[in-house]
Amino acid sequence: MPGKINVHMCAACGDESRPEEPWCFKCRRSKPLVRRDKLRVTGDFTVVDWFSSRSSAGLIVEDADGKRYPMYMSDVFAMINGLQLVSRTLEETKKGSAYGWALITKEAV
Incomplete structure (x- = not known):
């Protein structure tokens, strides 16, 4: 239940x-x-957008019928925890005053 x-x-x-x-x-x-x-809801979902506010952020996923569902980032992070990024290239970047790394090679779909 x-x-x-x-x-x-x-x-x-x-x-x-x-x-x-x-x-x-x-x-x-x-x-x-x-x-x-x-x-x-059970099925196959495609990431179609993202959202950000002062209190949260997340992804918008869409099912095969076109219905959209917002997912909070804490749930996304729990889902991808342990995911291996194999043969990827990261590049140092600066956004505003923050430094970080950007993924510049993506997995073939």
Whole structure:
């Protein structure tokens, strides 16, 4: 059992497209906070974008049907922990006042 999660959901149309927005613009009604089962999605996903804010960052992954899912970087880091970067070239770089390394050879897809 995946557990429960609290989300803002419109009682009229079931919309929860923007969970942080407690107002349904389709029905022009408030979206009360409801408790429902957590969803799980299994399949093949493609990284299509990334996001960054003052409090978090992450990747946007897309399934074969075109539905997008934001993933937090802590989950991405846990997934790639131990991944070996074999025969890659890194180059020293500077972004602003920070120094780091950039990957300049990528794996063939």
